[in-house]
Amino acid sequence: MSQSTSPSGARSARALALLISVGLGIGAAALFLQFGAADGYQMVDGVRAALVFITTFWLAWGAMQSVEGLMSSRRAPASLNMPLTTRTAILMPVYNEDPAVVFARVAAMDVSLTRLGVAEQFDFAILSDTQNDRVGTEEERWFVRLWEDRGQDARVASGKAPRFFYRRRARNIGRKAGNIQDFFETSGAQYDFALILDADSLMEGETIVEMVHRMQAAPELGLLQTLPRITGARSRFGRAMQFAAGFYSPVFAQGQAAMQGVTGPFWGHNAMVRVRAFAESCALPELSGPPPFGGHILSHDYVEAALLARAGWGVRLDPDLAGSYEEGPENMIDFAKRDRRWCQGNLQHIRVISAPGLKGWSRFVFFQGILSYVAPLFWVMFLASNLYATATAPEPDFFPEPFQLFPVFPSDQTSKAVGVAVGVFGLLVFPKVLILLDAIARGRVAEFGGTVTALRSMITELIQSSINAPIMLMWQTRAVMQVVMGRDGGWPAQTRGDGRLTFPEAYAAGWWIQLWGIVVMALTHSFAPNLMLWVLPIGVPLVVAPLVIWMTSKPSHPPVFLTPEETALPQVITDHRRIVALWDDTSPSVSVPNAQVAEIPA
């Protein structure tokens, strides 16, 4: 084990994080109250202080995850050398995806397992929920290609059962969760474990085998989650996210793992479940009432993790497991679309938070997820309340007493507001600086191009994310408002590709944000001009939002944002690219009966 997952260790980590976060929140609120009430206490000062408490607490809670991550031991455990005595199904759910690219991922993972000589212990099942018949037909054709490439004819001819399966549901009841459930109800009894993937997932054979080892060694473990690394990004936005996921996320995930212990997370993919545990605890009901709060549970993964923990199974995040990959959104619009879905899913957890028998920590995780989408609203309210407070502040009274000889100047508490602002900025930057220092001390920085390149990447990412943040805040606020007003976001297919946008596309997505930016700046200029300097870091990105959306979708090249996967392409990704290129050369439609198709070498 790479981190303490004992209940007492997790409790200590939670208590420390909670204590410091609440302390910092109270401190910031008290300072701000002194500043706000300098000209006499008004109701709005109390509201502002409360908002400062909530937002500071939330930022501090995030920062504490990195501190906990840095404090925990991150020595990778010795690999468990034991025979594989179990059978594992590797599940690839697909929904209107490009079948050639997705099925090539299946082939690449099988190549990786074959190289290790353990492929016999693993079957692959492509679980299609595709509703588009044209894509469905393509899937069938590319599956035939996969079948031939992986030598399944010879296998079946020798009397062995095939190792590759394909099933397409006519109706995608329950979406991805229903898709997985359908597999377990049809074929679950044949397997001990199931590795649940997404259509963009790729995992090294060594990682899959190590996960099976860990599951075999811990019979109480119901789910083992890896920390997937983002790969294949090409745009400025995508590569910044890829760098952040590679450089910061392992430390944050380590902190999260330390705090969650065996009540860990499930992120819906790149995770292995014990089939029996999952089957007996994770059949999700439909929530009463219509969407967005009723109907199918959208963010099913969090709920499944909570239900496993409720049934007494361990759910663990092992961030030390390398060789787990996924792809990320390439531009801000795709990010916002995904975020809209996650927002609805997380807010729907309001219905699940009171489910009977859940562990306290599981309820807290739901609360945390809800707060992560509601928090931007607090920032918006904070901005609005400051504009209101400044606009309605009474004129200073220099002669409060009659016949007073000398004027009384109001106490200047501006330094306290500046202190709070610096503190808030520090909470955003401090964890990143600590992670950089830690990476330098441990030599991890070499994987990111060395100290200078990593520092440059960090600063560029910081500037870019500071500019993006107010725009994201607007999208999140709109998403929350849409969900609260009962608008269902549906289940749009994921957008893949290089994500490059034209300016008209960026403008169509961002004009309303620009409009809000102009309104905020105009209001500040008219009613609270002395706040203009404070509002500029938010107002300017809003006003130029379409430009930012467009610019960040443009291609980006190393050395900035260099990641280890760009320096040395992982074997499974190399294999995937090779297979895609090979398949590109020959269309599956020309495949003829009994044709000799060369199997992809391991």
Next chain:
Amino acid sequence: MGTHMMMHGSLSDAAQDAQARAVDTRHAEILRAARLPHAPLAMPRQVIERSLADVVANTPLLSRLIGGLASGIGRTARGR
């Protein structure tokens, strides 16, 4: 000449049709062989929503208080 070309075209079309049918048959065979194995496993439907009376009867006081607060939020959402 024209008849010969037409016959040649028809033969070629017939050969292509036969090949297409053979491809379709083979694809169908593979897809049949690749059906999910039959090894069903029961997945009992989990209880997530519970009536208030049930909660009161089966939960200790402190948990009930916390649960009551949480489900209050849930009921508000449900009422939408």
